Amino acid sequence: xxxxxxVIAYDGTRFSGYQVQPNQRTVQEELEAALKRMHKxxxxxxxxxxRTDAGxxxxxxxxxxxxxxxxxxxxxxxxxxxLLPDDILIKQAQGVADDFHxxxxxxxxxxRYRILNRKEADLFRxxxxxxxxDILDIQAMREATTHIIGTHDFSAFCAAxxxxxxxxxxxxxxxxxxxxxxxxxxxxxxGFLYQMVRIAVGNLLAVGQGKAPPAAIAAILETxxxxxxxxxxxxxxxxxxxxxxxxxxxxxxxxx
Amino acid sequence: xxxxxxVIAYDGTRFSGYQVQPNQRTVQEELEAALKRMHKxxxxxxxxxxRTDAGxxxxxxxxxxxxxxxxxxxxxxxxxxxLLPDDILIKQAQGVADDFHxxxxxxxxxxRYRILNRKEADLFRxxxxxxxxDILDIQAMREATTHIIGTHDFSAFCAAxxxxxxxxxxxxxxxxxxxxxxxxxxxxxxGFLYQMVRIAVGNLLAVGQGKAPPAAIAAILETxxxxxxxxxxxxxxxxxxxxxxxxxxxxxxxxx
Numbered sequence: 001x002x003x004x005x006x007v008i009a010y011d012g013t014r015f016s017g018y019q020v021q022p023n024q025r026t027v028q029e030e031l032e033a034a035l036k037r038m039h040k041x042x043x044x045x046x047x048x049x050x051r052t053d054a055g056x057x058x059x060x061x062x063x064x065x066x067x068x069x070x071x072x073x074x075x076x077x078x079x080x081x082x083l084l085p086d087d088i089l090i091k092q093a094q095g096v097a098d099d100f101h102x103x104x105x106x107x108x109x110x111x112r113y114r115i116l117n118r119k120e121a122d123l124f125r126x127x128x129x130x131x132x133x134d135i136l137d138i139q140a141m142r143e144a145t146t147h148i149i150g151t152h153d154f155s156a157f158c159a160a161x162x163x164x165x166x167x168x169x170x171x172x173x174x175x176x177x178x179x180x181x182x183x184x185x186x187x188x189x190x191g192f193l194y195q196m197v198r199i200a201v202g203n204l205l206a207v208g209q210g211k212a213p214p215a216a217i218a219a220i221l222e223t224x225x226x227x228x229x230x231x232x233x234x235x236x237x238x239x240x241x242x243x244x245x246x247x248x249x250x251x252x253x254x255x256x
Numbered sequence: 257x258x259x260x261x262x263v264i265a266y267d268g269t270r271f272s273g274y275q276v277q278p279n280q281r282t283v284q285e286e287l288e289a290a291l292k293r294m295h296k297x298x299x300x301x302x303x304x305x306x307r308t309d310a311g312x313x314x315x316x317x318x319x320x321x322x323x324x325x326x327x328x329x330x331x332x333x334x335x336x337x338x339l340l341p342d343d344i345l346i347k348q349a350q351g352v353a354d355d356f357h358x359x360x361x362x363x364x365x366x367x368r369y370r371i372l373n374r375k376e377a378d379l380f381r382x383x384x385x386x387x388x389x390d391i392l393d394i395q396a397m398r399e400a401t402t403h404i405i406g407t408h409d410f411s412a413f414c415a416a417x418x419x420x421x422x423x424x425x426x427x428x429x430x431x432x433x434x435x436x437x438x439x440x441x442x443x444x445x446x447g448f449l450y451q452m453v454r455i456a457v458g459n460l461l462a463v464g465q466g467k468a469p470p471a472a473i474a475a476i477l478e479t480x481x482x483x484x485x486x487x488x489x490x491x492x493x494x495x496x497x498x499x500x501x502x503x504x505x506x507x508x509x510x511x512x
Contacts, residue, residue: 011379123267128380
């Protein structure tokens with residue numbers, strides 16, 4: 001048995017999220033179905049760095065699985081991509097140590113959120129951006145990011161229903177960049193709570209729209225109460241961009 | 257009865273083209289279904305500037321229809337958009353003279369073709385661009401456009417199966433522009449034969465890839481033989497961008 005690590009991209013539009021659910025089309029189910037075909041009917045279990053919700057995309061999701069097949073590393077991508085639907089792409093595959101774990105070994109994750117910031121909607125980006133027609137105070141939004149960066153209890157930025165007890169996370173960086181008619185918010189952190197990035201984006205947008213001053217973000221986080229924060233930004237703007245690992249393999253996870 | 261002219265956009269991905277076909281999802285069928293609901297079950301026939309094929313998009317398709325409803329001009333867009341699926345958008349609606357005709361009165365059309373010109377494919381633009389990973393000689397492509405611009409018999413650039421007899425058309429302009437990692441080819445003409453834009457793009461790409469010199473385009477057109485031309489570019493890169501009319505209403509068709 002050899003353990004393989006793959007960097008994968010997917011278009012979340014037609015998936016009910018990453019994780020297998022009965023009677024739903026999921027990324028995990030498609031990956032495991034392709035692996036099962038490659039392995040002549042033998043079930044292969046895939047482990048990802050974490051889940052993504054319905055409609056959320058990935059540019060650099062990372063998975064691992066074990067296989068008895070003696071396939072040269074460079075042929076795994078092509079073999080799997082041939083069997084996968086056109087909304088999942090294996091970008092990189094490599095053999096790793098048997099104790100590598102796609103979820104437990106994560107050292108950091110980067111998410112990006114694409115906001116289409118112009119008056120007119122764009123039919124052709126409706127599944128790939130969140131349309132915000134308002135003029136945004138980007139300087140205020142950048143100031144607000146300083147209250148998110150750092151180690152905080154992010155309970156106020158965590159959707160209800162999670163079973164996680166410890167809600168302290170470290171956000172290393174939040175960057176806001178204009179790219180043509182889009183505003184891209186990149187967040188890098190040690191890990192993120194359920195819907196934390198989308199809630200953070202919703203709160204940064206509230207600041208950009210003048211609904212609250214930048215310092216309100218610090219006050220909201222201090223309440224540790226989700227009900228005190230602004231609304232969650234919708235899923236279609238969100239991309240799991242890159243997953244980093246503290247291993248010798250970390251050079252290999254540079255997506256793109 | 258009042259005649260209305262509308263500028264519409266659609267994402268061609270999930271349509272079997274513009275024109276109604278039995279047991280297929282088409283743009284025309286969706287438009288007529290929405291109008292039928294607005295008119296309490298009365299059938300309203302829609303006429304477009306022309307058809308588009310499956311997978312081809314529109315940013316500025318133009319249609320007309322007649323309605324007995326006394327709805328203020330500015331409310332038509334909202335009323336129809338509420339009833340239409342999310343891959344069709346009414347951008348503009350206005351009352352026009354009873355003899356305005358969306359097809360017969362066309363004075364010119366502009367199509368644009370988006371080529372993703374970089375090594376890596378982009379999952380998120382697979383329905384909206386044609387991926388060409390080769391390094392293209394854009395200067396040679398621009399030189400080749402000079403053989404397309406003008407009045408020519410475009411038989412060599414017309415797909416088989418058309419019933420049109422006169423294959424002489426006038427192309428006013430062909431522009432090739434780099435926009436980030438995309439190459440956009442815009443063609444403006446008096447009218448276009450079946451698949452003419454996609455065949456023209458396929459031939460310009462052949463020149464860009466060094467398969468033929470720019471002058472070969474003139475020679476291919478002179479043969480008047482489709483079999484002498486290079487392959488047709490795929491539908492998903494093509495956008496019907498704007499339809500122009502030689503009427504007092506022509507100012508109103510500026511899409512975007």
